[in-house]
Amino acid sequence: MDKPVVRDAALLLLRLVLGVVFIAHGWQIFLVTGLTETTGQFSAWGVPQPGLSVWIVGIAELLGGAMLVxxxxxxxxxxxxxxxxxxALYFLAADFSYHAVLIVSLLMIVVFGSGRASVDRLLVR
Known part of the structure; x- marks a missing residue:
């Protein structure tokens, strides 16, 4: 199907799902697992500057997820x-399939854009 409405609906659905996944993960870092435990996990995985990295990843996932939505x-x-x-793939090579799905999904958004149902579309006008 080469219909703009179908493409835009698919991009909207993809953005919504990815955004919610990233928001949920950022929420988990700050409020479920906690910064201290997540910092310990990052340290065990060999992530440089784990204390700073936890904050960067958590904020990026919360704000970036909302921006995708x-x-x-x-x-x-x-x-x-x-x-x-x-x-994350570099430090957590064991969970390849999940990260591969995220990478391909994000590539679709980079290649095809946000679609018509987005704030980006309103700003371009």
């Missing part, structure tokens, strides 16, 4: 998440 600076956010997920 509303479609604001979508390709930039998706590109940033691609770098984040690639770094």
């Amino acid at each position: 509303i479609g604001f600076l979508t390709t930039i956010v998706a590109g940033g998440f691609l770098l984040l997920i690639t770094a």
Whole structure:
């Protein structure tokens, strides 16, 4: 199907799902697992500057996830998440399939943009 409405609906659905996944993970870092335990996990995985990295990842996932949901600076956010997920793959090689799905999904957003149902579309007008 080469219909713009179908493509835009698919991009909206993809953005919503990815955004919620990233928001949930950022929420988990701050409020479920906690900063101290997550810092310990990062340290055990060999992540440099684990205390700082936890804050960067948590804030990026919360804010970036919300930006994906509303479609604001979508390709930039998706590109940033691609770098984040690639770094996560480097340190957590054991969970390849989950990260591969995230990478391919984020690539779709980088390549095709946010679609018409987004704040980006309103700003372009």
